[in-house]
Amino acid sequence: MQLTDIPSEMRELIGNVKQITIPRQGHTSSVTILHTSSHSYVIKKTEHELYNEWLADEYKALKHLEETALPVSTAHSFFADQNARWLLMDYMEGVTLRRFLIDNSDQKQRDKAIASFGRCLKQLHECSCPMDWQHKHTEHTWLDTMISKAEYNLANFAVDGNAGLLTYLKENRPGWVEPTLIHGDFTTDNVLVRDGQITGVIDWAGAAYGDPRYDVALAIRPKASAFEEERDKDVFYDAYGKRRLTDEEYRYFEQGIYNFF
Template identity: 55%
Template sequence: MNIHDIPDEILGQIGKIHNINFPRQGHTSIVAILETTNGKFVIKKTENELYNEWLLEEYKALQYLSQTGLLVPKVYSFHIENKTRWLLMDHIEGISLRAFLSGTPNLKDKEKAITNFGLCLRSIHECPCPIEFIKDDKPWLDTMLSKAEYNLNHFEVDGTEELLSQLKEVRPKSMENTFIHGDFTIDNVLVNDCNIVGIIDWSGAAYGDPRYDIALAIRPKFNAFDHDRDRELFLNAYGKIRLTEEEYNYFEGGLYQFF
């Protein structure tokens, strides 16, 4: 992405661009931080059928969440241009929790950040679910398994047909739904001075199983959840439910492999 790629409609909203940089990001989109005469903005660009759909879902979710009090970026516009999609939103000053922990902070700061991560998830699960996310047609897990099958048949995913069959046959015991983020990883929470300042990437938001968020939150990464102490800090701060090993494997090692 460069300045000349950005649609005129977006350029008209943000003013003259003084600087553009590209933070570390996943493989689903191109992300740029723009410094302009009107402030700092984030632009996300996708060019793939699946990722285009996810970006649209993120745009909708951010609109629905704007009045909840959760630490979400303000969203401005969603633009369609041939097979490309663009999302414009506010920039939140901070770095991902993953980047923070990868920098090997001192133990006190690390534990404070992980504790705040657990408190952050608690605030999400205790947030009254916006009505737009509550669908009566079928249970959340059934919806996710249907999406997993579609993704397996149409896109490149890490999951396999054998794994999907296992997920359909042996399901975890049902649990009361809450509002969930749907991709609550250390990449999608922003921190500043150990405090959570932003929660991003909301395309998976739903009225669903809170264990899915917990499982993704505690996935081991470098200097993050690679020791039992990190899990205990997080779960004590979250303070609601704990996963069995079987539940963790079902959601993180199973269902997530199709998304």
């Protein structure tokens, strides 16, 4: 991404850029870090119908959450043109928890970071949820919405799920739990760590008033050097302070719903 590519409205907000950094890229957007003499910003750009919608949702979520105590970035501007969407927000220092665990073999440091991860999710699930998010589910639950979106995504986009799995999800819904504020993609790639503590939570496109078990399932999904051992789950759950998912609940959310997003 070049400076000249950035919408002029955003360039005016940023000011004089001293340095540009290109971080490791994800699958849904291009990301650029812009450094001025006094501040650092992140710009995310998407150019796909589904990902454009997600970026718009992330902007709305960040605006809702900026007055909470959660460690989220301040969103400054959102811009849409014919094919692309742009989000300008503050840069947050840190490495992803996944990167931290890959690079760190010291058990005490690993436990410290994983415990912080669990406490962060506890704080998130206990945070007040915007009333208009709650009102969205007066007639349909979050799971109703997710299954409807899964059906649409299966018909219109390349997803990992299939028709048989979607039928299973419709017919085998888990028991009801009290909805909370959820992140919607609370993985080890979407939290930032400094000095063994979670300092930022990123990628809020899936935020909603929904089922907290979805966040937990994604949090503990095994990755290289992360949650491959039962110890990591024990440390996480001790810090999270709420009941463990059953195997059936984990499979329903991580191996089921998540495969359509």
